[in-house]
Amino acid sequence: MSDVWQGKRVLVTGGAGFLGSGICHALVARGASVTALDSMRPDGGANPANLAGSPVQLVVADLCEADLAPHCEGVDAVFNLAGQTSHAGSLADPFTDLAINGHGQLRLMAALRAGAPKAVLVHASTRQFYGRPLYLPVDEKHPINPPDPNGVSKLAGEQYWLMEGRVQGRPVVSLRLTNCYGPRLRVKDARQTFLGIWFRRLLEGQPFEVWGGAQLRDLAYLDDVVAAFLRAAETPACAGRAFNLGGSPPVSLLELAAAVVAAHGGGEYVTREFPADRAPIDIGSFHADDTAFRAATGWAPAVSLEEGLRRSLDWFRPRLHDYL
Amino acid sequence: MSDVWQGKRVLVTGGAGFLGSGICHALVARGASVTALDSMRPDGGANPANLAGSPVQLVVADLCEADLAPHCEGVDAVFNLAGQTSHAGSLADPFTDLAINGHGQLRLMAALRAGAPKAVLVHASTRQFYGRPLYLPVDEKHPINPPDPNGVSKLAGEQYWLMEGRVQGRPVVSLRLTNCYGPRLRVKDARQTFLGIWFRRLLEGQPFEVWGGAQLRDLAYLDDVVAAFLRAAETPACAGRAFNLGGSPPVSLLELAAAVVAAHGGGEYVTREFPADRAPIDIGSFHADDTAFRAATGWAPAVSLEEGLRRSLDWFRPRLHDYL
Numbered sequence: 001m002s003d004v005w006q007g008k009r010v011l012v013t014g015g016a017g018f019l020g021s022g023i024c025h026a027l028v029a030r031g032a033s034v035t036a037l038d039s040m041r042p043d044g045g046a047n048p049a050n051l052a053g054s055p056v057q058l059v060v061a062d063l064c065e066a067d068l069a070p071h072c073e074g075v076d077a078v079f080n081l082a083g084q085t086s087h088a089g090s091l092a093d094p095f096t097d098l099a100i101n102g103h104g105q106l107r108l109m110a111a112l113r114a115g116a117p118k119a120v121l122v123h124a125s126t127r128q129f130y131g132r133p134l135y136l137p138v139d140e141k142h143p144i145n146p147p148d149p150n151g152v153s154k155l156a157g158e159q160y161w162l163m164e165g166r167v168q169g170r171p172v173v174s175l176r177l178t179n180c181y182g183p184r185l186r187v188k189d190a191r192q193t194f195l196g197i198w199f200r201r202l203l204e205g206q207p208f209e210v211w212g213g214a215q216l217r218d219l220a221y222l223d224d225v226v227a228a229f230l231r232a233a234e235t236p237a238c239a240g241r242a243f244n245l246g247g248s249p250p251v252s253l254l255e256l257a258a259a260v261v262a263a264h265g266g267g268e269y270v271t272r273e274f275p276a277d278r279a280p281i282d283i284g285s286f287h288a289d290d291t292a293f294r295a296a297t298g299w300a301p302a303v304s305l306e307e308g309l310r311r312s313l314d315w316f317r318p319r320l321h322d323y324l
Numbered sequence: 325m326s327d328v329w330q331g332k333r334v335l336v337t338g339g340a341g342f343l344g345s346g347i348c349h350a351l352v353a354r355g356a357s358v359t360a361l362d363s364m365r366p367d368g369g370a371n372p373a374n375l376a377g378s379p380v381q382l383v384v385a386d387l388c389e390a391d392l393a394p395h396c397e398g399v400d401a402v403f404n405l406a407g408q409t410s411h412a413g414s415l416a417d418p419f420t421d422l423a424i425n426g427h428g429q430l431r432l433m434a435a436l437r438a439g440a441p442k443a444v445l446v447h448a449s450t451r452q453f454y455g456r457p458l459y460l461p462v463d464e465k466h467p468i469n470p471p472d473p474n475g476v477s478k479l480a481g482e483q484y485w486l487m488e489g490r491v492q493g494r495p496v497v498s499l500r501l502t503n504c505y506g507p508r509l510r511v512k513d514a515r516q517t518f519l520g521i522w523f524r525r526l527l528e529g530q531p532f533e534v535w536g537g538a539q540l541r542d543l544a545y546l547d548d549v550v551a552a553f554l555r556a557a558e559t560p561a562c563a564g565r566a567f568n569l570g571g572s573p574p575v576s577l578l579e580l581a582a583a584v585v586a587a588h589g590g591g592e593y594v595t596r597e598f599p600a601d602r603a604p605i606d607i608g609s610f611h612a613d614d615t616a617f618r619a620a621t622g623w624a625p626a627v628s629l630e631e632g633l634r635r636s637l638d639w640f641r642p643r644l645h646d647y648l
Contacts, residue, residue, distance in 0.1 A: 094430050094484075102426055102480070106418050106473070129483075131490075144468075146487045149430070156426070156480040159453075160418075163470050166455075 004234055006031035011071060013037045013108065014081030016058060017045035018185045018192060019124065019177075022226045023079045024056045030230075037061050037071055039082070043089060045186045049322040063104030068111035077233050078112065078121040080105075083157065085126070086191045088278075090150030101153035105160050113168060120171040122232045125158040125242060126151075127176050127288060136216070137289035140176070140244055147283055158242060171239035173232040178246050178288050182222025182308060183315035187323050195219070198260055198269075199313065203320050207268040211275065213254040216285035220247030221308035224301040231297040238296050246288030248305040256305075263309035328558055330355035335395060337361045337432065338405030340382060341369035342509045342516060343448065343501075346550045347403045348380045354554075361385050361395050361406070367413060369510045373646040387428030392435035401557050402436065402445040404429075407481065409450070410515045412602075414474030425477035429484050437492060444495040446556045449482040449566060450475075451500050451612060460540070461613035464500070464568055471607055482566060495563035497556040502570050502612050506546025506632060507639040511647050519543070522584055522593075523637065527644050531592040535599065537578040540609035544571030545632035548625040555621040562620050570612030572629040580629075587633035 010027050014020040015036020027034045034055075039062040040046045051058050059071055063082050072078075083101050084090065090097035112119065129152070130138050131145030146152045158174045165172030179193050186192035187200040194211070201208035228245050232238050251259065254271070261267040274282045294300055303311070316323065334351050338344040339360020351358045358379075363386040364370045375382050383395055387406055396402075407425050408414065414421035436443065453476070454462050455469030470476045482498045489496030503517050510516035511524040518535070525532035552569050556562050575583065578595070585591040598606045618624055627635070640647065 094433075095427060098422075098426050098430065098480075102422050102477075103419060106422065109418075144483065145490070146483055148487065148491070149484065152480055152483045152487055153426075155483060156422075156476055159468065159470055159476045159479060160473065163472065163476055166469070167471070 003030065008032045008076040009074060010034050010077045010079065011037060011075045012079045012081060013063065014045070014083060014124070015056065016040060016047065016050050017081055018050070019180060019222070019225055020079070020081035021050035021184050022182070022222050023081070023229055024051060025054060026226045026230060028055055035059060035071055037082070039063065043086065043191060044084070045192050047184065047186070047323060049319070050184045063108050064099055068108055069115055072111040072115035075116045075119050077119055078116070079229055079233070080108070080121055080161070081124045083124065083154065084150060087128070087148045087150050089191065090148050090153065094149035097149050098153045101150070101157045102160070105157045109160065109164050117168065118170060120233050120239070121161065122229050123158060123161045123172065123174040125174045125176040126154050127178050127244065127286060129155040132283045133286055136285060137246070137287045138244065139289040140242060140292060162240065162242060165240050171236065173238040174242040175228060175232060175245045175293070176242060177225065178218050178220055178286065180220045180222065180225050180247070182312050184222070185312070187316065187320070198257070199316055200320070200324070202260060202264050202267045203313065203316055207270050208257070210253050210257050210269050210271045212273070212282070213252060213271050215253050216250040216287055217253065217256065218246045218248060218250045218287035219256070219305060219308070220245065220301065221303040224303055227302070228293070228299050231299045235297045241296070243293035243296070244288040244290045245293055246290040247301055248308070250287035251305065259305060260309055263306060264313050327355065332356045332400040333398060334358050334401045334403065335361060335399045336403045336405065337387065338369070338407060338448070339380065340364060340371060340374050341405055342374070343504060343546070343549055344403070344405035345374035345508050346506070346546050347405070347553055348375065349378060350550045350554060352379055359383060359395055363387065363406070367410065367515060368408070369516050371508065371510070371647060373643070374508045387432050388423055392432060393439055396435040396439035399440045399443050401443055402440070403553055403557070404432070404445055404485070405448045407448065407478065408474065411452070411472045411474050413515065414472050414477065418473035421473050422477045425474070425481045426484070429481045433484065433488050441492065442494060444557050444563070445485065446553050447482060447485045447496065447498040449498045449500040450478050451502050451568065451610060453479040456607045457610055460609060461570070461611045462568065463613040464566060464616060486564065486566060489564050495560065497562040498566040499552060499556060499569045499617070500566060501549065502542050502544050502610065504544045504546065504549050504571070506636050508546070509636070511640065511644070522581070523640055524644070524648070526584060526588050526591045527637065527640055531594050532581070534577050534581050534593050534595045536597070536606070537576060537595050539577050540574040540611055541577065541580065542570045542572060542574045542611035543580070543629060543632070544569065544625065545627040548627055551626070552617070552623050555623045559621045565620075567617035567620070568612040568614045569617055570614040571625055572632070574611035575629065583629060584633055587630060588637050
């Protein structure tokens with residue numbers, strides 16, 4: 001394990017969320033001093049249980065409102081996970097979506113310019129703004145066709161950071177994530193990913209719903225995603241670039257449903273048509289071409305889909321009550 | 325002249341500005357009933373003189389604050405010119421820049437969805453977010469590298485509208501404009517384009533400054549740009565697309581300076597290095613590949629650079645006091 005993080009001061013925005021807390025735990029294990037900044041919005045991925053018992057310092061603060069200066073002063077690195085990621089939420093309220101993913105990012109940018117002008121920053125971006133793929137797998141040159149306001153606001157946030165990197169000379173890396181899953185995922189509903197509600201239903205002994213079924217997805221397991229964020233920060237050649245980050249080889253949703261049931265040792269699901277009112281945000285099949293990131297860093301996913309699903313369900317089984 | 329605009333109700337946002345007022349006048353000449361909505365922000369392109377004596381109804385209202393419903397109800401077409409376009413302004417205050425180009429656009433979108441759900445909308449976008457060109461001429465596939473916050477907010481605004489078109493079935497066309505010039509340009513300073521302050525200095529008998537000089541630009545004359553906006557709205561095949569819009573064949577800034585002096589019948593300029601504090605937003609040479617728009621619409625610029633400069637200076641000469 002690399003010891004480059006030993007003694008480093010690191011800020012993780014969205015640090016009480018699913019991926020954010022995973023990054024916090026990994027950094028602590030490597031000897032870093034970690035501050036997790038999180039708005040703890042109830043409709044986001046944050047959960048106090050995600051950092052319980054950890055030496056991570058949790059600061060409850062909203063990027064859109066709080067004085068960010070004290071938390072940015074002198075940090076060595078930033079993992080920038082704070083954001084609104086709900087597609088349905090952005091359709092219902094695109095204004096708040098833009099405030100979080102645009103205005104809030106500009107506030108963080110200003111605070112970091114003052115307090116840590118050269119700290120490396122890894123930004124959590126999304127495959128979402130590619131929209132319905134025109135070809136598969138989707139590389140970084142794929143046209144941008146956001147299917148909803150969240151795709152636009154996330155694109156703006158990423159482009160602000162890449163621009164900041166060019167103009168200010170800050171090392172910035174943006175990772176365009178595919179669907180991620182694992183321990184600490186929001187499972188009470190489908191706001192973080194459909195797989196969350198699948199886990200919940202299964203663990204509660206209820207059938208889960210598969211919308212459509214033929215669509216392909218390349219799921220990325222928490223530990224692999226966390227490793228990718230650390231590699232991105234550790235690799236100078238990544239600076240200034242936006243990379244796709246995929247996961248395990250693509251499977252259809254029906255194959256995934258069967259794999260989830262197998263990992264749990266049983267369970268049921270029902271299939272239904274993709275709801276008509278969600279059709280505009282149905283992107284069909286997706287899997288990422290992430291060869292650029294693999295080439296730049298040597299990263300590759302280490303956890304198979306079957307193993308990741310098993311680990312996830314094993315983790316949630318005794319803790320589900322903390323996540324409802 | 326096409327009579328498709330006869331009796332049509334048209335909303336022009338930013339309608340008291342340079343291009344917006346030009347579109348208003350063209351629509352009035354074609355028999356349309358035109359409402360110009362403009363915030364009249366003093367640091368923008370709006371000028372009451374731009375619509376003086378015209379039957380255009382001017383509504384002073386800010387997209388970020390006003391009740392937009394009454395102005396959107398039942399319109400047949402929208403030309404969407406309202407926006408912050410100052411690069412330096414966006415560096416000084418990226419928050420207001422995003423509020424105008426992001427939040428304000430979302431408010432307009434909501435009002436139009438309620439009041440005119442299928443009205444065609446032509447959005448004024450910009451070449452600015454391509455950043456420093458990686459190749460010339462720049463086509464629509466060129467990578468996006470905004471050099472400043474304004475490039476990001478303008479990208480977001482365009483992508484919101486294209487997304488709205490896909491999701492709501494509204495015909496939306498985005499025109500990514502190069503440097504435009506002509507009568508009613510903001511000439512009191514360089515906030516709209518460097519050519520504005522060149523015109524002012526020349527007409528006041530003062531030398532104007534050329535920053536750099538070797539950079540190429542393809543300038544677009546007002547009448548040609550207005551014609552392009554109307555063609556975009558009139559051509560169903562344009563719906564859902566973003567097009568580059570260029571102008572006359574590219575010239576260097578030094579060639580342009582000489583042409584401006586010749587059009588005025590004399591004058592002086594001085595050359596200086598591109599200021600170091602503006603270097604991050606210096607994009608070098610730019611000229612657009614707009615063959616896609618020409619192919620879709622049959623549009624081509626009709627006014628030569630020499631003729632456009634002469635017409636511009638002749639227009640401003642007796643009216644300069646209204647523009648200072």
